[in-house]
Every structure is written in C-alpha cells, then in structure tokens.
Amino acid sequence: MPGLPHSTAAVVGTEETVRSRLDKLRDARVVVTGGGGLVGSRLVALLRSAGAVVTVLDRMDAYPESGHETFGVARGGARLVVGDVRDAETVGGLLRDADFVVHAAAYADVAACTRRPDIAFRANVEGTQVVLEQAARFPVRRLVLVSSASVYGDGASDTAGPQVFHEDQPLFPVSVYANSKLWAEHQTRLMLGASSGTEYAVVRYFSVYGEPQIPKPGSHSWMVPWLSLQARLGRPMRLNGGGDQVRDLIHVDDVAEATALALIEEQMAGRTVNVGTGRPTSVREVADLIAPYFPGSRRIVTPRPEGDPLGGYACVERSRELLRWRAGIEVREGVERYVRWLLATPDATPRWLAEEYGEPEGA
Numbered sequence: 276m277p278g279l280p281h282s283t284a285a286v287v288g289t290e291e292t293v294r295s296r297l298d299k300l301r302d303a304r305v306v307v308t309g310g311g312g313l314v315g316s317r318l319v320a321l322l323r324s325a326g327a328v329v330t331v332l333d334r335m336d337a338y339p340e341s342g343h344e345t346f347g348v349a350r351g352g353a354r355l356v357v358g359d360v361r362d363a364e365t366v367g368g369l370l371r372d373a374d375f376v377v378h379a380a381a382y383a384d385v386a387a388c389t390r391r392p393d394i395a396f397r398a399n400v401e402g403t404q405v406v407l408e409q410a411a412r413f414p415v416r417r418l419v420l421v422s423s424a425s426v427y428g429d430g431a432s433d434t435a436g437p438q439v440f441h442e443d444q445p446l447f448p449v450s451v452y453a454n455s456k457l458w459a460e461h462q463t464r465l466m467l468g469a470s471s472g473t474e475y476a477v478v479r480y481f482s483v484y485g486e487p488q489i490p491k492p493g494s495h496s497w498m499v500p501w502l503s504l505q506a507r508l509g510r511p512m513r514l515n516g517g518g519d520q521v522r523d524l525i526h527v528d529d530v531a532e533a534t535a536l537a538l539i540e541e542q543m544a545g546r547t548v549n550v551g552t553g554r555p556t557s558v559r560e561v562a563d564l565i566a567p568y569f570p571g572s573r574r575i576v577t578p579r580p581e582g583d584p585l586g587g588y589a590c591v592e593r594s595r596e597l598l599r600w601r602a603g604i605e606v607r608e609g610v611e612r613y614v615r616w617l618l619a620t621p622d623a624t625p626r627w628l629a630e631e632y633g634e635p636e637g638a
C-alpha cells in the first residue's frame with residue numbers, strides 16, 4: 276500500500292500485516308551473510324525486530340570508511356562474525372545451528388566486478404559454493420539467495436522503450452557481476468531443494484536505494500546517492516549516456532521486507548521472484564527529483580560506462596502472488612527521505628569523494 280510505513284503495509288489480498296506474518300521468525304536462528312552491508316543491515320534490523328536470533332557473517336571491508344559505523348549492524352543486537360564466506364570452517368560453524376540463511380554477501384558492485392573479475396569470482400562464485408555446500412550439510416530449513424535484476428541484461432533487443440522483466444524470460448547478463456549472480460542462481464537450484472533437505476528461494480533485487488546508502492569509489496551504480504552527493508558538493512549531476520537508462524528503484528526498507536518474507540512464505544520454496552516496484556524511473560527523472568533540494572544544481576552528460584545496462588522494471592505479479600507483498604515506498608518519497616537524511620548528516624559525504632570533488636560550494 277503506497278505511502279504506508281513498511282511495518283504496517285497491508286499484505287496483498289489480506290488484512291494481515293507484514294509484521295504479524297514475520298512473527299513466525301520469533302526465536303528462529305537466522306544467519307545473514309553480508310549482513311553488514313546496506314541491504315543486509317536493514318534486513319538484520321527487521322529480523323531482530325521480529326524476534327529472530329541473528330548472526331551476521333561479513334568481511335566488513337566493502338566501504339573505505341568503516342561499514343560498522345555506516346550501517347550500524349553491531350548496534351542492533353545481532354552477533355557479528357567478521358569473516359569470509361569462502362572460509363568453509365567458519366561458514367559450517369554458523370550454519371550448523373541455523374534454521375534459516377540469507378546469502379547476501381557479494382562483491383556487490385558492477386564496475387568493481389568489471390575491474391576485478393578475480394575478486395568477483397572468489398566472492399560471488401566460490402563464496403556462494405561454500406555457503407551452498409554448508410547449507411546442504413546441515414538441517415537448515417531454507418536458504419534465500421540474494422540475486423539481482425542484472426541477470427536480465429538489456430532484455431529483448433527488439434523492444435523499444437523501457438522493458439518489463441519477467442522471471443521466466445531469457446537471461447543475458449552483460450557484466451561480470453551479473454554473470455556471477457546468474458551462476459549463483461543456477462548453482463543454488465542444483466545444490467538445494469529436491470537434492471537436499473534445505474529449501475531455497477531466490478530474490479532478484481532491482482535498484483536498491485535509501486538512506487544511509489553511500490556510493491563506492493569508482494562505481495557507477497546507485498544513482499540516488501551519486502546524483503545527490505554530486506549536487507550536495509556543488510558539482511554537476513553526471514548523466515551517464517544522457518540519463519535515458521531506466522531503473523526500478525526499490526527502497527531498502529521494502530527490500531528487507533520482501534527478503535524476510537521469502538524465508539517464511541511456503542509458496543516461495545524453489546521459486547524465484549523479482550523484488551521491485553513495477554515502475555520505471557529514468558536517471559534523468561531522478562535528477563529532476565533531487566534538483567529542487569539543491570538550488571542552482573547543474574547537469575552534464577557523460578559517457579555510458581561498460582556493463583551499464585539500459586535497464587528495465589520489474590514485473591511484480593509473481594512477487595505479489597508468492598510473497599503476498601508489494602513495495603510500499605514511492606520513489607518520490609524515498610528520494611526525499613534520502614536527500615533530507617543527506618542534508619541532515621554532514622558526515623555522510625565520504626572523505627574520498629569530498630577530496631576528489633573538493634568541499635561543497637557555500638558549505
């Protein structure tokens with residue numbers, strides 16, 4: 276139900292709230308790999324509020340300025356294990372006692388994976404293999420694999436305008452990152468489910484945004500923070516390729532809800548769903564939403580980077596049916612929340628970015 280706080284959003288077709296459904300997770304032992312990152316930390320907070328006993332496994336080195344402080348995962352009552360998902364002993368030690376697993380750890384940046392396919396392979400492929408092996412070994416009830424809409428690539432080449440991506444359409448990754456996510460999807464299907472006692476579900480996130488997201492150095496993903504920070508620093512907002520690319524911008528609070536529901540909804544066993552709003556937004560439209568908060572803000576057109584898909588938006592029929600859920604936060608509201616948070620949080624601007632761009636004009 277658009278506009279409602281995420282914890283009270285009505286479930287599609289029923290009066291039950293998400294929060295009451297998540298009550299099933301009370302006292303459940305949940306391991307979240309990558310739980311120190313943007314999405315993981317928000318999910319951990321939601322699981323904790325539902326009464327789950329949460330353990331996070333994370334390297335905690337994805338951001339040059341401490342991920343611990345950025346996303347506050349250590350403050351939410353979860354146990355934090357700083358380690359690597361490729362470490363079978365550590366992963367096995369945690370999954371031995373787990374009821375549920377969310378595998379969200381990844382080298383989670385398209386440009387970084389293009390620059391360093393070796394790291395992408397180790398984190399996203401080898402790391403996933405270790406997590407799947409250990410999940411199959413122990414009586415884990417369900418593993419939710421976090422995947423990405425990047426597996427769709429540019430979709431059908433003969434379609435003009437923004438494309439809607441349906442879970443069953445042909446997949447054609449156009450980046451190293453996307454290819455690693457697609458491999459993880461297939462390997463999860465092959466190693467769990469019928470061939471093991473552990474069920475699986477796959478969630479394909481579209482473009483996640485929301486405070487306190489900050490970009491990573493050298494990245495071109497995450498347009499809401501990039502454009503907001505460029506405007507905040509008095510720099511022109513950079514519209515790669517003119518800003519015609521579209522994304523389905525899904526707020527991190529909505530993503531956390533959908534992921535938690537994927538752990539418990541019976542119909543999700545062995546299924547894959549899109550996690551998006553079902554609405555396209557172009558990069559230029561996001562710049563239009565941000566501009567009024569930064570009077571005098573400017574734009575420039577920059578080249579479209581390698582691996583940057585033209586994009587599309589989610590078909591949300593299946594997520595409505597199987598998760599009994601829909602996104603609750605409209606892009607306009609989510610962007611406003613982000614910009615207001617940025618303006619109220621001077622420390623949010625990463626040092627590396629301020630140094631690269633210089634101090635904010637008029638700051």
Ligand SMILES: NC(=O)c1ccc[n+]([C@@H]2O[C@H](COP(=O)([O-])OP(=O)(O)OC[C@H]3O[C@@H](n4cnc5c(N)ncnc54)[C@H](O)[C@@H]3O)[C@@H](O)[C@H]2O)c1
Nearest residue numbers: 309312313314333334335359360379380381383423480483
């Ligand atoms: N943010 C998006 O727009 C988006 C879209 C689609 C899918 N995803 C997926 O969502 C998940 C979470 O991404 P995010 O946006 O929160 O990014 P993030 O970088 O904030 O979080 C990823 C976390 O994984 C951890 N990690 C990386 N490699 C690891 C390893 N080898 N061992 C242990 N921990 C490791 C990092 O330290 C980080 O905390 C990822 O799987 C990503 O691919 C994100």
